[in-house]
Amino acid sequence: MTNKEKLNMLEELLDIEENTLQEDARLDEINQWDSMSVISLIALFDDTFERVITPEEIKEFVTIKDIIDEMDRGDGNWQQES
Amino acid sequence: MATGVLRNAGIKGIACAVPDNIKRSEEYNSTFGADSVQKFINMTGIKKRHVALDRQCTSDLCYVAAKNLLEKLNWEPSSIDALILITQTPDYAVPPSSCVLQHRLGLSEDCITFDVNLGCSAYVYGVWMAATMISTQNLNRVLLLVGDTSNFGINPNDSATAMLFGDGGTATAFERTEGKEIKYVLKTKGSGFKSIIVPAGHARSRGKSNMEASDYALSMNGSEIFTFTITDVPKTIKNFLQQYNISDDNIDKYVFHQANLFILKHLAKKLNIPMEKVAVSIDRYGNTSGESIPLTLVDAYGTKKSSGTARLLLSGFGIGLSWGCIYLDIDTSVFLPMIYTNDYFRGG
Structure with a gap:
């Protein structure tokens, strides 16, 4: 999965216009980032990367890139396993 | 593992009463903003809920459900051997609300009567308790009441809970029925006790001086609960179905x-x-806490001229953390239509 595809997934999750989300965007500066998007993110990791990401791990994320890095990690593990 | 088969206990009737008073999610546009409310509706599916009037307690809703059910079944109140009430919103701190209901329903002094404090898992635990009493003891009829007025004690400014809960009271009538089987699994993970909690108002906060008003309201950690429901819950359901060789076709x-x-x-x-x-x-009743399973059954089968047998997989999960599954078959003619009421007890 490309970074662009991952960004598009997050745009859809956050209900943000396609191709407008930047990797360096800070989560605390994104209006749409709230408790419901945390739940959606847990579901996205579970659906797409088949692993559970904990609320504690999500709290450590500062930027969109942190989420994408985590996806890369998941992506790799998932591919290795399958 | 707490799992097994309970024999010779059958469900003869299920009734549910909800308040006549309706709250629509859009009514909160001015409090939380239209966009936030819409996002909430999209995620939770909740468009409206039945919310109890200030004077309307869980026991009042359960009373109406039980009264109608006993009348439909033509059961003499004196024939009930046990009354179980599962609620997190009793009438008083003490005594148990079940005792008030034993009196109001005119049940016998020989009726075993007690309250149980459970929420989202209340019904699966309740079915286990009622069926166990019949299956293992010399009891013939048990009345299980499960209800909550969860909107009592909600912080109206907390967007996570203010629009979430619906209120209701249910009654399920169990009777000794030879040949019937109820399969169950019940589980608990108390380490998650803080995930859904009302921190203040009881003994643990007695010695604490720094309690705030919000500590008396329900606090819910949505992401912790969600993680629990996508890990422990499906795992338990899968293992349960596998253990008893229950396929989707069943x-x-x-x-x-x-x-x-x-x-x-x-x-x-x-x-x-x-x-x-x-x-x-x-979508129409909100998150109805412990009564959500019987309420949903009444919603699904109570309105139609249902007949025949339905094979049901029930699963309750949440506060505690506590969860479990029940597998049973039920004659769908046992459901009463949904009851709407604003009645409340004047003698309390």
Whole structure:
């Protein structure tokens, strides 16, 4: 999965216009980032990367890139396993 | 593992009473903003809920459900051997509300009567308790009442809970029935006790001087609860179905605790079952706590001229953390239509 595809997934999750989300965007500066998007993110990791990401791990994320890095990690593990 | 088969206990009737008073999610546009409310509706599926009037308690809703059920069954109140009330919103701190209901329903002094404090898992635990009493003891008829007025004690400014809960009271009549089987599994993970909690108002806060008003309201950690419902819950359901060799073909309806629509959809996906087989009431009744399973059953089967047998997989999960599954078959003619009421007890 490309970074662009991952960004598009997050745009859809956050209900943000396609191709407008930047990797360096800070989560605390994104209006749409709230408790419901945390739940959606847990579901996205579970659906797409088949692993559970904990609320504690999500709290450590500062930027969109942190989420994408985590996806890369998941992506790799998932591919290795399958 | 706490799992097994309970024999010779059958369900003869299920009734549910909800308040006549309706709250629509859009009514909160001015409090939380229209966009936030819409996002909430999209995720939870909740468009409206039945909310108890200030004077209307759980016991009042359960009373109406039980009264109608006993009349329909033509059961003499004196024939009830046990009354179990499961609620988190009793009438008083003490005494147990079940004792008030034993009196109001005119049950016998020989009736075993007690309250149990459980929430989202209340019904699966309640079915186990009622069926166990019949299966292992010399009792013939047990009345299980499960209800909550969860909107009591909610912080109206907390967007996570203010629009979430619906109120209701249910009654399920159990009777000794030779040949009937109820399969169950029940589980607990107390380490998650803080995930859904009202921190103040009881003994643990007695010595604390720094309690704030919000500590007396329900606090819910949505992401912790969600993680629990996509890990422990589907794992338990899968193991349960496997253990008893129950395939999807053996299940007519999956009736899950109505936590929110997003969770129901995600759970269905994880269990690889079509949403058409998942009963949904949350859109019109909200998250109805412990009574959500019998309420959803009444919503699904009570309005139609239902007949025949339904094979049901019930699963309740949440506060505690506490969860479990029940597998049983039920004659769908036992359900009463949904009851709407504003009645309350004047003698309390």
